Amino acid sequence: MNIVVCIKYVPDWEAPASQFRIEDSRLVPAPGIAYRISDTDDEAIEAALQLKEKHGGRVTAISLGPASARDGLKHALAMGCDQAVLLDDPAFEDSDAAGTAAVLAAAIRKLGDVDLILTGRQAADWDQGQVHAGIAEFLGLPAVIPARHIEWTGSEFIVHRIYEEGYEEIAVKPPCVVACSNEIAEPRYPTLRGIMAASRAQIPVWTAADLGIDPGRVGRAGRRTRVLRLYAPQVEAKCEFIEGENPEEIAAKLVQRLREEKLL
Amino acid sequence: MTAEARGIVAIIEPADGPAGALTAEVLGVARRLGNDLNEPVTAVVLGETVAEVGPLWEFGADKVIRVVHPLLAEFNLDAALGALEPLIRRENPNVVLMAHTFQGRALGPALAFRLQTGVATDCVDLRPGAGGGSLVLTRSILGGNFRAEVVIDTRPQIVTLRPKAFPPAEPTPGRTGTVEEFRPEPDPVRVRQEVRRRIQEAAAEGVRLEDARIVVAGGRGLGGPENWHLVEELASALGAAVGASRAVTDAGWVPTSLQIGLTGKTISPDLYIAVGISGAVQHMAGVSAAKTIVAINKDPDATIFRYARFGVVGDAKQILPALTREIKKALGKA
Numbered sequence: 348m349n350i351v352v353c354i355k356y357v358p359d360w361e362a363p364a365s366q367f368r369i370e371d372s373r374l375v376p377a378p379g380i381a382y383r384i385s386d387t388d389d390e391a392i393e394a395a396l397q398l399k400e401k402h403g404g405r406v407t408a409i410s411l412g413p414a415s416a417r418d419g420l421k422h423a424l425a426m427g428c429d430q431a432v433l434l435d436d437p438a439f440e441d442s443d444a445a446g447t448a449a450v451l452a453a454a455i456r457k458l459g460d461v462d463l464i465l466t467g468r469q470a471a472d473w474d475q476g477q478v479h480a481g482i483a484e485f486l487g488l489p490a491v492i493p494a495r496h497i498e499w500t501g502s503e504f505i506v507h508r509i510y511e512e513g514y515e516e517i518a519v520k521p522p523c524v525v526a527c528s529n530e531i532a533e534p535r536y537p538t539l540r541g542i543m544a545a546s547r548a549q550i551p552v553w554t555a556a557d558l559g560i561d562p563g564r565v566g567r568a569g570r571r572t573r574v575l576r577l578y579a580p581q582v583e584a585k586c587e588f589i590e591g592e593n594p595e596e597i598a599a600k601l602v603q604r605l606r607e608e609k610l611l
Numbered sequence: 612m613t614a615e616a617r618g619i620v621a622i623i624e625p626a627d628g629p630a631g632a633l634t635a636e637v638l639g640v641a642r643r644l645g646n647d648l649n650e651p652v653t654a655v656v657l658g659e660t661v662a663e664v665g666p667l668w669e670f671g672a673d674k675v676i677r678v679v680h681p682l683l684a685e686f687n688l689d690a691a692l693g694a695l696e697p698l699i700r701r702e703n704p705n706v707v708l709m710a711h712t713f714q715g716r717a718l719g720p721a722l723a724f725r726l727q728t729g730v731a732t733d734c735v736d737l738r739p740g741a742g743g744g745s746l747v748l749t750r751s752i753l754g755g756n757f758r759a760e761v762v763i764d765t766r767p768q769i770v771t772l773r774p775k776a777f778p779p780a781e782p783t784p785g786r787t788g789t790v791e792e793f794r795p796e797p798d799p800v801r802v803r804q805e806v807r808r809r810i811q812e813a814a815a816e817g818v819r820l821e822d823a824r825i826v827v828a829g830g831r832g833l834g835g836p837e838n839w840h841l842v843e844e845l846a847s848a849l850g851a852a853v854g855a856s857r858a859v860t861d862a863g864w865v866p867t868s869l870q871i872g873l874t875g876k877t878i879s880p881d882l883y884i885a886v887g888i889s890g891a892v893q894h895m896a897g898v899s900a901a902k903t904i905v906a907i908n909k910d911p912d913a914t915i916f917r918y919a920r921f922g923v924v925g926d927a928k929q930i931l932p933a934l935t936r937e938i939k940k941a942l943g944k945a
C-alpha cells in the first residue's frame with residue numbers, strides 16, 4: 348500500500364500569543380519560537396506507518412516549503428517514512444489553500460501509484476481545514492474528514508468519520524484522501540537509529556517547473572482568497588476568586604455567589 | 612459574458628430540522644445579507660428529512676429548494692457534491708452559507724473546490740464589503756489567538772459559519788415564499804464512498820451538549836478516567852450536560868462526542884463549569900458564547916481564569932465532591 352502524507356511545518360501553536368507579531372497581514376513568530384509538524388499531521392504520519400506495518404508498501408511525506416520544512420520532513424523520516432520530498436519555489440509563496448492544494452496534488456501525481464493520501468484535519472496556524480478537499484478535487488478523488496480510524500479490507504478502506512453524535516463507518520475505494528483527527532493514533536517518537544538515518548537522507552526539492560505547474564495558478568497570482576487584516580482579540584480578565592479554609596467552605600461560598608447571580 | 616452572481620443560498624442542516632437553532636442562525640445571516648445587498652435568499656434542503664418548509668420562510672427564505680435523491684437520505688459527501696454542483700451552477704449565487712458542523716467542515720471546502728471558487732471556514736463574523744464588493748469575513752486563526760479578515764475574490768463566496776457565533780433569525784409568523792424540487796442525477800461513477808453505519812455514542816436521552824443551559828466539563832486535570840464520575844455527579848446534581856477537553860477525549864476517557872472546542876462542539880450555556888481544564892484557546896473557541904464561566908483549577912496562573920467570572924484554585928478531587936453536596940443541598944435534592 349502506497350501512502351502519501353502531506354505535512355505542514357508551522358510555528359509552535361502553543362507559544363503564547365505575545366510571541367507573535369502582526370506584520371502586513373502576516374503572523375510573524377518571535378525569533379526563538381520553534382517550528383513543529385502541525386497538530387494532527389504527525390498523527391497522520393503515525394496512521395500511515397501503522398497501515399504500512401500491517402499491509403506493506405511505502406510511505407512518502409511531502410511538504411510545501413519554506414525551506415525550514417526540511418526539518419519537519421526529517422522528523423517524518425526519523426519516525427519511519429520511506430522517503431520525503433520538499434516542494435519549494437518562490438512561485439509558491441503566499442499561496443492560499445487552493446494554491447497549496449494545487450502544488451500538493453501535482454506532487455502526488457508526479458509520485459504516481461498512490462493508494463491513500465493522508466492530511467491532518469486542519470493546520471494549527473490557519474485552522475482552515477481546506478487542503479485535503481483541494482487535493483481530492485484536483486486529483487478527482489473522494490475525501491473523508493475528519494477520520495479517527497482507518498482500516499484496509501483488501502479492496503476498500505473503512506474510515507471512521509466523526510460527526511456530532513459519534514462516528515460513521517464509511518467505505519471508500521482507493522485511491523482516496525483522508526483527513527486525520529487527533530484520535531487516529533498516538534505519534535511515535537523517532538528512534539535514535541531513525542534519527543541517524545534521517546540526518547543522512549537526501550530530501551529532493553521539487554519546483555514549479557519540476558511539477559509542470561503554471562506559476563499563474565499558485566502563489567499570489569493564483570489566490571481565490573485574500574487576507575485584509577489581522578488583529579488580536581481582547582479578553583478582559585475579571586475573575587472573582589472564591590477562597591475558604593476548606594473545600595466545604597469554598598463550595599458553599601461559590602453556590603451562594605451563583606445563586607446571587609441567579610445562575611442556579 | 613457570464614451573468615452576474617446574485618442571491619444568497621443557505622444550506623440547511625437536515626439533522627437540525629426546519630426550526631432548529633443552526634437553521635435559524637444560518638438563515639439569520641442569509642436574511643440580513645439579503646436585505647443589505649438587496650438579493651433573494653434561497654434555502655437548500657438536502658434530502659427529504661425536512662418535511663415542513665414553513666419555518667424556513669418564516670426565518671427569511673424567499674425560496675426553498677428541496678434536493679431529492681435516495682443517496683441524500685443521510686449525509687454522503689460525494690452524493691451531496693454531485694447534487695449541489697449542478698444546482699449551484701444553475702442558481703449562480705453570490706454567497707453560499709452553511710453551518711461549520713461536521714457536515715459543513717466536509718462540504719464547504721469540497722463544494723468550493725468542485726465549483727473552483729474560494730471558501731472561508733469557521734467564520735465568526737461577516738459584513739458586506741464596501742460598495743457591494745466581496746464580503747469581509749472574520750475567521751479566528753492560531754486556535755483563536757488572532758483574528759483574520761479575509762475576502763473571497765471568486766463567486767460564489769462559500770462561507771461556513773461557526774455555530775452560536777451569529778444571532779438567530781427572528782421568525783416572522785405567516786411569512787411565505789416559494790418551494791420547488793430539484794432532482795439531481797449525481798454521476799454514480801463519482802459516488803465512491805458509502806456510509807455503512809452510523810454509531811451514536813452521545814447519550815440518546817438527556818439534554819444535548821449544544822442545547823444545555825448548564826455544562827460541566829472536565830479536563831486532563833481530573834487525573835484519570837477513574838475520577839470522571841466526579842464530573843458526572845456534579846452535572847447530574849445540576850441537571851447539566853457533560854463535556855470534555857480534547858486532552859480527555861483524545862485519551863479515550865470519554866467519547867469524542869463530548870469534546871468542546873475548535874474541533875469539537877460549540878456550546879452556549881448560561882453557566883459553564885470547567886474543571887481541570889487549562890483554557891487553551893482551541894478549547895475556549897467552543898465556549899465563547901457561554902454567559903458565565905466558573906473555573907476550578909489547581910494552578911492559580913492557569914489561562915482559564917482569564918476567561919472565568921468565578922475561579923476556585925484547588926484540587927478538583929476535593930472541590931468537586933464538596934460542590935456536588937452543596938448544590939444538592941441548595942437545590943433541595945439532599
Ligand SMILES: Cc1cc2nc3c(=O)[nH]c(=O)nc-3n(C[C@H](O)[C@H](O)[C@H](O)COP(=O)(O)OP(=O)(O)OC[C@H]3O[C@@H](n4cnc5c(N)ncnc54)[C@H](O)[C@@H]3O)c2cc1C
Binds near residue numbers: 386831833834
Ligand atoms: C488545531 C487544534 C485543535 C484543537 N481543538 C481542541 C478542541 O476542540 N477542544 C479542546 O479542548 N482542545 C483542543 N485542542 C487542544 C488544546 O490546545 C489543549 O491541548 C487542550 O484543550 C488541553 O486540554 P486540558 O485543558 O484538559 O489539558 P491541559 O492543558 O493539560 O490542562 C490540564 C489542567 O488541569 C489542571 N490540573 C491538574 N491537576 C489538577 C487537579 N488535581 N485539580 C484541578 N486542576 C488540575 C492543570 O493546572 C491544567 O491547567 C486543539 C489543538 C489544536 C492545535
